[in-house]
Amino acid sequence: MDKIQLLSELSQIVPSGALLHQQEDLRPYECDGLSAYRELPLVVVLPNTIDQVRAILQLCYRLEVPVVARGAGTGLSGGALPHKNGVLLSLVKFKQILAINPQRCTAVVQPGVRNLAISEAVKPYGLYYAPDPSSQIACTIGGNVAENSGGVHCLKYGLTVHNIQQLKVITIDGELLTIGGNGLDSAGFDLLAIMTGSEGMLGVIVEVTVKLLPIPDRAQVILAAFDDIVKAGEAVGNIISAGIIPAGLEMMDKLAIQAAEDFVHAGYPTDAEAILLCEVDGSNAEVSEHILKVRGILTQSGATQVRTAKDEAERMSFWKGRKAAFPAVGRIAPDYYCMDGTIPRKQLPHVLKTISNLSTEYNLPVANVFHAGDGNLHPLILYDANKRGELERTEEFGGKILQLCVDVGGTITGEHGVGVEKINQMCVQFNTEELTQFHAIKSAFDDKGLLNPGKAVPTLHRCAEFGAMHVHKGKLPFPELERF
Amino acid sequence: MTPQDISLDLQVRVNHAIENKTPLSIRGGNSKLFYGREAVGDAIDISQNCGIISYEPTELVITARAGTALSLIEQTLADNNQMLPFEPPYYAETATLGGTIACNLSGPRRAYTGAARDFVLGCKILNGRGEIISFGGEVMKNVAGYDVSRLMTGDLGTLGILLEISLKVLPRPEAEITLTLERDTEKALAKLNRLAQVDFPLSASCYDGDRLFLRLSGTEGAVKSSKKAIGGEVVKSNQLIWHKIKEQQHGFFFTKKPLWRLSVAADTPPINIDGKWLYEWNGALRWLVSNASAEIIRTAAEKAGGHAIRYRHHDQNCADVFHPLPTNLLGIHQKLKQAFDPHGIFNRGRMYAEF
Ligand SMILES: Cc1cc2nc3c(=O)[nH]c(=O)nc-3n(C[C@H](O)[C@H](O)[C@H](O)COP(=O)(O)OP(=O)(O)OC[C@H]3O[C@@H](n4cnc5c(N)ncnc54)[C@H](O)[C@@H]3O)c2cc1C
Numbered sequence: 001m002d003k004i005q006l007l008s009e010l011s012q013i014v015p016s017g018a019l020l021h022q023q024e025d026l027r028p029y030e031c032d033g034l035s036a037y038r039e040l041p042l043v044v045v046l047p048n049t050i051d052q053v054r055a056i057l058q059l060c061y062r063l064e065v066p067v068v069a070r071g072a073g074t075g076l077s078g079g080a081l082p083h084k085n086g087v088l089l090s091l092v093k094f095k096q097i098l099a100i101n102p103q104r105c106t107a108v109v110q111p112g113v114r115n116l117a118i119s120e121a122v123k124p125y126g127l128y129y130a131p132d133p134s135s136q137i138a139c140t141i142g143g144n145v146a147e148n149s150g151g152v153h154c155l156k157y158g159l160t161v162h163n164i165q166q167l168k169v170i171t172i173d174g175e176l177l178t179i180g181g182n183g184l185d186s187a188g189f190d191l192l193a194i195m196t197g198s199e200g201m202l203g204v205i206v207e208v209t210v211k212l213l214p215i216p217d218r219a220q221v222i223l224a225a226f227d228d229i230v231k232a233g234e235a236v237g238n239i240i241s242a243g244i245i246p247a248g249l250e251m252m253d254k255l256a257i258q259a260a261e262d263f264v265h266a267g268y269p270t271d272a273e274a275i276l277l278c279e280v281d282g283s284n285a286e287v288s289e290h291i292l293k294v295r296g297i298l299t300q301s302g303a304t305q306v307r308t309a310k311d312e313a314e315r316m317s318f319w320k321g322r323k324a325a326f327p328a329v330g331r332i333a334p335d336y337y338c339m340d341g342t343i344p345r346k347q348l349p350h351v352l353k354t355i356s357n358l359s360t361e362y363n364l365p366v367a368n369v370f371h372a373g374d375g376n377l378h379p380l381i382l383y384d385a386n387k388r389g390e391l392e393r394t395e396e397f398g399g400k401i402l403q404l405c406v407d408v409g410g411t412i413t414g415e416h417g418v419g420v421e422k423i424n425q426m427c428v429q430f431n432t433e434e435l436t437q438f439h440a441i442k443s444a445f446d447d448k449g450l451l452n453p454g455k456a457v458p459t460l461h462r463c464a465e466f467g468a469m470h471v472h473k474g475k476l477p478f479p480e481l482e483r484f
Numbered sequence: 485m486t487p488q489d490i491s492l493d494l495q496v497r498v499n500h501a502i503e504n505k506t507p508l509s510i511r512g513g514n515s516k517l518f519y520g521r522e523a524v525g526d527a528i529d530i531s532q533n534c535g536i537i538s539y540e541p542t543e544l545v546i547t548a549r550a551g552t553a554l555s556l557i558e559q560t561l562a563d564n565n566q567m568l569p570f571e572p573p574y575y576a577e578t579a580t581l582g583g584t585i586a587c588n589l590s591g592p593r594r595a596y597t598g599a600a601r602d603f604v605l606g607c608k609i610l611n612g613r614g615e616i617i618s619f620g621g622e623v624m625k626n627v628a629g630y631d632v633s634r635l636m637t638g639d640l641g642t643l644g645i646l647l648e649i650s651l652k653v654l655p656r657p658e659a660e661i662t663l664t665l666e667r668d669t670e671k672a673l674a675k676l677n678r679l680a681q682v683d684f685p686l687s688a689s690c691y692d693g694d695r696l697f698l699r700l701s702g703t704e705g706a707v708k709s710s711k712k713a714i715g716g717e718v719v720k721s722n723q724l725i726w727h728k729i730k731e732q733q734h735g736f737f738f739t740k741k742p743l744w745r746l747s748v749a750a751d752t753p754p755i756n757i758d759g760k761w762l763y764e765w766n767g768a769l770r771w772l773v774s775n776a777s778a779e780i781i782r783t784a785a786e787k788a789g790g791h792a793i794r795y796r797h798h799d800q801n802c803a804d805v806f807h808p809l810p811t812n813l814l815g816i817h818q819k820l821k822q823a824f825d826p827h828g829i830f831n832r833g834r835m836y837a838e839f
Contacts, residue, residue: 103677103751104768126681148627159625161634162602175812182789183747184594184768187807188817188835189643190601193634197627214683237542243565243655283683285705342623344543374624414625422628429628433615440823441630444816457629 003042006065006087010045013055018093020044029088032073032080033135036337036391037420041068041082048093050168050176050206057204058174060087066453067172069200071112071143074135076338077419079147079199079455086453089204091142097121098207104182105212106165111142111205115149118210127212130157133415134323142205148197150415152248152279152322155373157213159415161196168207169195172446177203194441199417200452202445216281219247221315222294224303225272229253229368232274233348235301236372239278240345242297244290248279249373253352255332256325256367256380263328266321267314269305276303276372277322325369326380333365333382337394341405342376342414354404355379362397364390376414377405403428418456426456427463435460487535489549491608491616491647497528498645498829499614507832510641512551513578516587518796520640521805523834530645531580537648538622541566544653545605545622550582550646557581561653569597569654571688573730582646588638591730592688592699595750595765597654601637608648609636612825622650635820641831642839643824657687657701659708662725665696665716669754669761672696676766677751684710690729691763692736697725729764736762736771742797744772744781748790755784771795778804806835814838 003021010019020026021043030038042065047053060067066086073080082088094110097118101107102125107118115136119128132151133139139149145167150159157163166180180192195202226232232251239246252260253274261268268275276298280290291308298306309315321328329336343351352368359366359381367380379401383394402412402425412418412425426435438457442449458466501508507525534551541564548557554574561567571591572584585607590599606620609632619632636643667675672691679686685702698714699722700707711718719725728734737743739760746755750768754761759774772781778794785792791807809817814836821828821839828839 101749101751102681104749105680148631150625154625158598158602161631162598177812177816178810179813181747181791182749183791184765185588185599185638185747185791187791187793188809188813189820190588190634190638191813191816193601193631193637197631202630214681216683240544241542243658245654282702283685283706283709285709286685286703289703289705342625344540344545344623346540346543371625376623376625409621410623411621411626411628413628414623415627417627418629426628431617433613434617434619434629437611437615437617437632437824438629441632441820444819444823 006063007043009059010043010056013059014045014047014052018046018048029070029073029082029090032075032078034076034078034419034421036385037078037081039082039084041084041086041088044088044090046090046093050170053089053170053204053206054174054176056087056089057170057172060450061173061448064448064450066450068452069142069146069204071140071146072114072138074139075143075147075419076340076416077413077421079417079419079452081420083453091140094206100125102127106182106209107212108207108209109141110207112140115139115141115144122212123215126215128215129163129210130213131160131163134326141208141210145196145205145208146198146200147415147417150371150376152250152371155249155371156245156247161193163211164192164196164208165211166209167192167195167205169203169205171203172448172450180209182209197417199419199456201442201456202451217283218287219279219281219315220287220291221277221279221309221318222291222298223268223307223309223318224276224278224298225269225305226274226276226302227272227304228302229274229352230349231302232276233352233372235276235298235303236348237345238297238301239294240373242293244280244293246278246294246373247281248277250277250322251275251368251370251372252322252325253368255365256329256369259328259332259367260321260325263331264320264324266317268321272304277318322369329367329380329382334384334386337381337383337398338416339377339379339381339398339401340413340416341402341410342374343405343408343410345375347408347410348372348375351377351404351408355401358397358400362393364394364397371414375410399425420455423455423458423462424466426458427466432460435463485532485534485553488532490533491610494528494530494533494610494645494647495614495616498610501829502612502614502827505827508829510645510831512580512583513553513576515574515576515579516583519587520834521837523641523831525832530582533647536560543622545650546653547622547648547650548581549648550580550585552581554579554581554584562656565656566653567656568603568651570594570600570603571730572600573732575731581649585637585646585649586639586641592690592726592764595689595768596687601634603652604633604637604649605652606650607633607636607646610645610647612644612827612829616647620650624652640835642821642835644830659704660687660699660701660722661707661711662697662699662719662722663711663714663716664719666694667691667696669693673754673763673767679714680750680766684714688726689764689766693761699726734762736760736773739773740798741773741775743795744774745793745795746770746772746781746785746788746790748785748788752788755788757781757784782807803837809836
């Protein structure tokens with residue numbers, strides 16, 4: 001690939017300020033939220049019109065140059081990690097909210113609009129956008145769609161895939177696809193679903209129509225403390241069994257509680273082994289009924305303390321602690337590694353116990369913060385990258401946690417995506433035929449394999465290499481491929 | 485029907501079909517044969533691949549073989565005070581889970597809790613290479629790999645045979661009532677659009693040209709307070725009304741004329757086409773009984789940001805049932821078909837003539 005030619009052709013598409021290629025200008029793009037992986041791209045392009053994106057993709061298709069799309073770069077799986085011989089396509093200049101349609105409860109936004117900015121813009125209409133990743137002040141809606149992001153309110157309101165109605169996507173050969181529609185469904189296959197969570201592998205999202213919901217009349221959060229994390233896990237199941245789907249149901253363990261409390265003074269009981277935050281929302285009457293029920297269940301489940309936030313300020317404070325949990329943990333260790341497995345809820349006690357044993361074995365502390373209601377775990381492994389071998393040990397430990405999630409019937413990633421990070425674990429979760437099916441889907445959109453190469457779906461050879469070290473369910477995976 | 489796993493037998497048949505290049509037409513309970521275009525090929529009956537594999541009420545997940553009777557699933561859930569949140573229509577007693585998912589059909593609750601596709605967590609399929617493969621799983625959140633389970637939902641069997649399906653289920657609401665109000669069309673639609681912007685526990689809506697029906701579901705207190713705020717009279721036969729609408733047994737549907745289904749932006753004003761209209765989903769779903777030309781109807785649907793399906797055409801050889809796709813999307817459909825079913829074995833022509 002000829003860098004000079006690429007630059008000269010790109011400079012005919014975008015103004016010079018939107019084209020970065022000096023080392024020092026490329027540096028800010030070398031990684032996403034998973035900073036353990038770094039790479040400089042050949043060039044960074046920052047288009048601001050759909051026509052420019054189209055022309056860039058057509059050019060890259062013609063010259064066979066890899067393209068990595070990037071939103072805010074808050075991803076936690078290295079999805080936006082640049083390709084060293086490729087173009088990093090930043091969508092941050094697409095910042096416009098194009099339309100708000102309160103009548104049909106939708107908003108049309110460009111991909112670089114921040115998640116929280118949508119809810120802020122539609123608030124005057126009494127509406128909001130439900131999926132609320134903890135990174136919502138920074139992350140973009142384009143990134144949310146690409147990762148099918150979730151948040152604390154997804155238990156009741158669903159993930160990104162449940163809350164979008166239409167996408168405009170440009171494929172690598174420059175076709176502009178309109179997927180979905182203004183109604184609740186559209187003709188043909190559910191391409192909206194296949195695009196959502198596709199990690200920038202199938203096309204570049206240039207417009208998103210999101211669904212909006214009425215802001216609930218009332219929302220209230222209950223904090224329950226437990227002297228045993230297993231009891232907290234059981235309480236989660238008890239709430240669901242009682243027929244209540246809380247708006248959010250989050251758990252934090254002792255290390256996470258203490259870190260969050262030190263950081264933002266949320267008012268958490270720091271002597272507790274675990275806390276649950278249970279939010280109920282809806283009409284005034286419904287919230288009152290649910291609070292009463294939930295309090296009873298929590299007490300019966302052995303909570304040592306049950307507190308309903310006394311006012312909106314305290315409610316915000318309880319949530320602030322939870323939403324700041326990652327950075328809070330970041331303060332107590334030089335580095336942390338965030339895992340994202342999902343498991344059937346009933347496996348919580350077993351999995352937490354096993355993680356704690358592994359933590360002792362690897363001599364690396366773990367803080368647990370997670371979406372307990374839907375079984376999505378975020379064990380944060382604390383380590384120091386400057387200590388020799390510690391990152392490698394951490395990755396091995398992390399790999400074991402993911403393997404454990406798969407073994408108990410769960411998945412290696414609930415919301416952060418595979419990216420480069422969990423690419424090996426994909427070989428644990430899927431067999432040859434399944435991975436081949438994924439590659440076939442990829443080729444249907446991107447025949448030359450230029451969009452985000454090397455991410456999300458491993459090649460069979462990679463799995464064979466990885467499989468040489470791991471025996472899955474007693475069987476050597478990929479027996480048909482030669483070993484390295 | 486005795487629960488059994490006949491997936492290996494089905495695999496043999498599919499491999500045979502691949503070898504002999506004979507297309508297959510997938511059959512479950514035959515309850516939705518009227519829907520879509522006629523598929524080319526020998527019938528392959530999957531209804532014996534049935535039985536509930538696992539159901540854990542506390543996990544809010546059920547997994548069953550695709551041939552399982554929808555009625556068995558709904559009864560099992562009801563016994564545990566749970567439900568399929570998308571309220572699927574049956575159209576005949578024999579309806580199976582597989583057919584329901586392959587058609588992605590959802591009932592009155594759809595606009596408020598979601599469609600079939602929103603509750604599909606995972607599936608096991610038999611693809612057109614004769615491979616049995618699984619995607620997704622039994623957990624609520626899963627972003628490993630492309631979302632094949634949702635892609636299969638609504639594929640009308642053109643991508644493969646569904647063998648097993650895992651669904652998220654929800655608790656049944658504690659209380660439910662239906663209110664009715666007299667309104668003309670414009671006022672009824674305006675009311676529906678307004679209600680959607682307020683946090684009411686709505687779970688169904690219908691306007692039959694005369695009266696607006698609104699179902700409220702939630703806690704006793706929530707239903708009671710919303711009833712006061714919305715007004716209107718309480719309907720006695722709450723369940724019957726929605727059953728009739730869902731199953732198309734409401735008088736509106738008794739006709740020999742073509743029945744069209746328009747899925748449009750909810751705030752679309754009344755569409756001016758000669759015929760009878762029935763509205764659901766806050767105005768986002770509109771049934772039309774009319775002799776108007778397909779072109780007129782499709783143009784109107786497109787103008788309203790949506791699409792139109794010739795839902796019941798009383799004529800299996802109807803050429804165009806589903807809304808024509810723009811060329812670039814049709815291209816993607818053909819490539820995806822190729823990716824799953826390279827020999828073109830499954831339900832050829834059932835969705836579009838092109839694949
Ligand atoms: C402190 C912290 C908390 C977090 N909490 C949560 C949480 O609660 N829930 C959750 O789900 N995630 C969470 N995340 C992860 C992250 O914020 C989400 O994955 C988010 O959606 C990424 O958005 P982004 O704009 O930063 O995308 P990026 O990181 O820039 O990109 C992510 C992926 O999307 C692709 N992409 C981006 N834009 C486009 C586009 N326009 N078209 C096509 N592909 C595109 C990229 O190629 C990449 O593969 C958290 C991250 C941090 C740092």
